[in-house]
Amino acid sequence: MGINRAALIVGASRGLGLALAQEFLQRGWNVVGTVRQGKPGKLHDLAKSCPGRLEIEYLDITSPEQIEDCKERLRGRTFDLLFVNAGVTNPRYETIGEVSTDAFVRVMVTNALSTMRVVEQLADNVRPKGTIGVMSSGQGSVANNETGEFEVYRASKAALNMLMRSFAARRANDRTLLLIAPGWVQTDMGGPEAKFTIEEVVPRIVDTIIAQEGKKGLHYLDRFGKPIRW
Known part of the structure; x- marks a missing residue:
């Protein structure tokens, strides 16, 4: 059970992030979930x-100033888990030769740079022997890319994986670091053709996160806890 345990989930307004917040709450955890500024949504309804068990913070991870402000508001707070879920994609069949510079920058900045900025800024809010995780993708595997497609998205997740590996090497400590690949899920980003539902995927992700507690170092895993080739 998650009695007196706390998770900080960045990017919890909808889809997988919202479902992760709900799943941890159902397991007895306390949760702080972040959303971008805007009208109240599903996370507010869940709160x-x-x-008293779900708090909402406002954060656009593409804004360094907002990350700094969030860090200041959370100063002194300690979490068992920091999980960064936010991300964007680009059209499935758009190649690197076709993508606009603006679209390329948007995907890379959101999925790799901004995600890692959050990890860097909020890592010290995670207790010793706690867990820091990010939502990666099986498409971030260089070794497993045998079909192409989603070229820029793949590249952004591969970059995220590499940056987390650098973080792990530079910040060697006793925390568990996770790159989680959820599979192709029916979300706004994944689309209706995706193979799996949120209800199928999220409990398995949470099972894996909890099962990895105390296993220090960086682990690139699917939702069942199976290692993925880099």
Whole structure:
């Protein structure tokens, strides 16, 4: 059970992030979930059903200033888990020769640079022997890329994986570091043709996160906890 345990989930307004927040709450954890500024949404509705156990922070991870502000607001707070879920994609069949510079920058900045900025800034809010995880993708595997497609998205997740590996080498400590590949999921980003539902995937992700507790170092895993080739 998650009695007195706390998770900070960055990018929890919808899709996998929202479902992760809900799953951890159901398992007895306390949760801080982040959303971008805007009108109240599903995370706010969830907070109403879990009074005192779900807090909402406002954060656009592409804004370094907002990351700094969030860090300041959370100063002194300690979490068992920091998980960064936010991300974007580009059209499936758009090649590197076709993508616009603006679209390329948007995907790379959001999925790799901004995600790692959050990890760098909020890592010290994770307790010793706690867990820091990010939502990667099996498409970030260089070794497993045998079909192409989603070229820029793949590149952004491969970059994220490499940056997390550098973080692990530079910040050697006793925390568990996770790159989680959820599979192709029916979300706004994954689309209706995706193979798996959120309900199928998220409990397995949470099982894997919890099972990896105390296993220090960086692990690139699918939702079942199976290692993925780099």
